[in-house]
Amino acid sequence: MRTGKRAHLPDIKFILLAAGIIVIAVVIIVFIYKNQKQEQNKEKVAQGIRYLESLEQQDQAEINERIKAIRVRHSLDMADTDESMIWGSFESCAVMGDSRAVGFSFYEFLLEDWVIAESGSMITDVSEHIDQLRRLNPERVFLCFGINDITCGLWPEPADYAAECAAQMQAVIGALPNAEVYLNSILPPGPTAIWNESYARLGEYNAALKAMTEQQGYRYIDNTYVAEEHQNLYQDDGLHLQPDFYKYWAANMLTEVNEQ
Template sequence: MQKRKKYPLSRRIRRFFKKQFRNPRKRLFLELAAVAVIIGIVIFIALSGQNIATDDVKEGVAYIEGLEATDTASIEEELRQLRRAERKAALESGDLDVWAQFTDIAIMGDSRAMGFSSYNLVDESHVFAALGGTIRDIDTYTDQLVSLNPSNIILCYGLNDVGYWSSVNDYLSDLDKTIEELQTLLPQAIVYVNSIIPVTSSALESYSKEVSERIQDIPDWNEAISQHCEDNSIPYIDITEEVETHRDLYDVDGIHMQKAFYEYWAIDMITEVTENE
């Protein structure tokens, strides 16, 4: 048998750390540990009154200075995206039952949100939705919301709102008021805004010309709403990719969604909700 080559200790240590640094979590932990050790060494030297200027200490100081210049926010974002991917994979694989995650969530919206209860996916006591619903209808559910006392409220409006509000800026102003009302009603609850699901091109024929033109602007509305939520630290659930990927799951009217779509929708919801727990 060929004798395994034995590398010098210093080289083996370097190879070990390079391997660990490929993993973003391990990289962050190692960096923090290294900072703690090096700071400890520097403090020890300072307290001992020794004038030691070894190459190791010089390298340690240089490393700390380098970490100070590092954008730790990018590492934190990388870890956050990793956690999101892990949770979503667990939900998609069935390791986590997505519907069991809705015990402390209220879904509010229009007829498309009604599908969560009408398809018997989420308990109807957690779904506050109606045909033609808009954010103006929040007050209708005040008593039921207080009774449920959910930790998370997801707003799934937009299609009908586009027909009532002449501009997205006017809509955003009223959306902020709606969120404020909900937070006053339930101070501990986190309010989420879900992206608007557009309709198919064939479904546009069922609307008046004016409303049809507004509905075609839904992608622009979603972009404006998403940016507004980001600017104001409002959690935003973007299901645009799921809608595009599963266009075959539109119902025959081109407006509502088939039952199979709701699991994809729910996974995006829960992925975002767990991010804010």
């Protein structure tokens, strides 16, 4: 009987050794699997965080746009209820531009000395009035150009026009380092305007102007909403503006001023 038991000992050792190897292998596999799952979970968490951050940025941008739209509507309402407050806010402000800007002084909303504008003027005319600006020494300068510029053929590409506007803004900033300089978006033509093929790209020009001001840290005024809301206040030619349009335009400018 003793001899028989000794004969089975090697088999038992082999079985125990094999079992031990299997257990170790299982432990290793489980360890590797858990590590892989942890890495996968970490990546999923990281992806989730990135997604939430992107949503937060999108939501914040959307919220900012909504707040700005509310402010614009409030300013336009203010133009109806307290127009004197609107024009009083333009004290020590210079307006530069083309025939559309002429209306600010022609209709006696602003003093003529503070409106540097002529029919047919273009953005390149800004630098010719630097000395006049220095004498005025305004707190703010509003540039109101564009409708002549996009049809003259000098800047067939929006980016080129934006670069010219940047140069002119820098000229004003250099002459008046303490003044705030604002670039108005180009007011679109009204529904009765004689069509010019350049008008079809007006949105591209405004987009280029906005992008330029954001890149350079300049101030930009988007007039899209006020123009769309008050197309009935264009003159019969579809380009120039009726007197009542100016209070809304001015109120929209002040919206951007108040955001600074």
